Amino acid sequence: MNRMLFWGMTILSIAVAVCTAFGQEDMELVDNGAFDRPQRPPAIFEHDAHNEMAGLDDCAECHHLYDESGQKLEGESSEDQMCADCHELKDVGSKPGLRKAFHNNCKGCHVAQEKGPIACAQCHVR
Amino acid sequence: MHALYQFVAGPLAWAAFIVFLGGLLYRLIRLLILVRNREPFISSYMSWRYGLRSIVHWLTPFGTVRWRTMPVLTVVTFVFHLFLLITPIFLLSHIVLWDEAWGLTWWALPDVLADIMCAIVIACCVFFAVRRSTQPEVRFVTDSSDYLILLLTAAPFLTGFVAYHQWTEGAWMTILHMFSGELMLALLPFTRLGHMLLGWLTRAYMGSEFGGVRHARDW
Numbered sequence: 001m002n003r004m005l006f007w008g009m010t011i012l013s014i015a016v017a018v019c020t021a022f023g024q025e026d027m028e029l030v031d032n033g034a035f036d037r038p039q040r041p042p043a044i045f046e047h048d049a050h051n052e053m054a055g056l057d058d059c060a061e062c063h064h065l066y067d068e069s070g071q072k073l074e075g076e077s078s079e080d081q082m083c084a085d086c087h088e089l090k091d092v093g094s095k096p097g098l099r100k101a102f103h104n105n106c107k108g109c110h111v112a113q114e115k116g117p118i119a120c121a122q123c124h125v126r
Numbered sequence: 127m128h129a130l131y132q133f134v135a136g137p138l139a140w141a142a143f144i145v146f147l148g149g150l151l152y153r154l155i156r157l158l159i160l161v162r163n164r165e166p167f168i169s170s171y172m173s174w175r176y177g178l179r180s181i182v183h184w185l186t187p188f189g190t191v192r193w194r195t196m197p198v199l200t201v202v203t204f205v206f207h208l209f210l211l212i213t214p215i216f217l218l219s220h221i222v223l224w225d226e227a228w229g230l231t232w233w234a235l236p237d238v239l240a241d242i243m244c245a246i247v248i249a250c251c252v253f254f255a256v257r258r259s260t261q262p263e264v265r266f267v268t269d270s271s272d273y274l275i276l277l278l279t280a281a282p283f284l285t286g287f288v289a290y291h292q293w294t295e296g297a298w299m300t301i302l303h304m305f306s307g308e309l310m311l312a313l314l315p316f317t318r319l320g321h322m323l324l325g326w327l328t329r330a331y332m333g334s335e336f337g338g339v340r341h342a343r344d345w
Contacts, residue, residue, distance in 0.1 A: 119301075121297075122296065126292050
């Protein structure tokens with residue numbers, strides 16, 4: 001019984017280690033599974049390489065948190081959640097729908113900084 | 127690339143739409159003034175009833191003798207005009223951008239279907255070009271401006287098709303696509319593509335004259 005528990009725990013911890021290893025460091029695409037019947041190939045986004053290249057240290061630049069009144073919470077972040085956990089497919093008041101949230105976030109910054117892809121095909125690469 | 131993209135997607139797009147609408151209005155007003163000065167008697171027999179009757183007949187596939195004598199051309203003409211209008215208005219890519227610019231959204235065609243419709247529009251343009259250059263009776267009334275407006279119409283579809291399929295790298299095909307669409311819109315009122323608006327008036331006039339004066343059909 002104890003032996004089974006031991007092996008069980010070992011396998012579980014290896015599994016957890018493998019999963020974390022495939023966290024944001026290995027992310028190459030933004031998953032489009034939250035959309036029903038996605039029309040485009042998923043957008044390319046090498047999470048860590050991108051943020052290093054773009055000089056983004058603040059996780060909350062993208063993984064933001066808001067309070068009840070829609071006020072952005074400075075110094076807090078939401079990287080434990082998916083964008084789709086908060087952003088529905090359609091706009092809700094001033095909270096953009098999922099597609100618009102991604103586009104305004106990604107493209108919005110690229111336009112503002114005049115760096116990075118802005119045409120559809122540059123992100124949704126086949 | 128960024129500055130050019132922003133310019134073509136922003137100010138130039140606005141300019142194109144303004145010239146498009148302003149140009150059509152100008153053509154309309156000029157036509158009405160011309161009629162008033164030269165042939166004011168036309169207004170004495172312009173009729174909603176006969177005008178609309180003629181338009182409805184010509185809008186019906188195979189609804190006129192002319193449509194029936196050239197079945198292939200008829201089908202191509204109807205499909206071409208229908209897809210020419212529907213594809214860009216219900217294209218997901220365009221709706222995505224309207225949504226982001228003004229918060230406007232509506233139903234979108236699935237990309238796969240829009241892709242096929244776009245290819246059909248391009249194929250229709252090729253058909254028209256081949257017909258112009260091979261059929262003697264059409265060739266006789268064709269000059270270079272006919273091919274030019276055909277190219278002007280096909281260009282946004284061609285560049286859009288290539289950009290969507292990503293046969294080229296980077297953003298420049300998308301830029302070219304927007305530019306060719308803007309060029310088409312801006313030149314439309316000042317070329318024979320103006321039939322988009324004036325064609326209805328010509329038809330209404332013909333219908334009125336045939337219906338009210340000659341008491342004959344014009345279809």
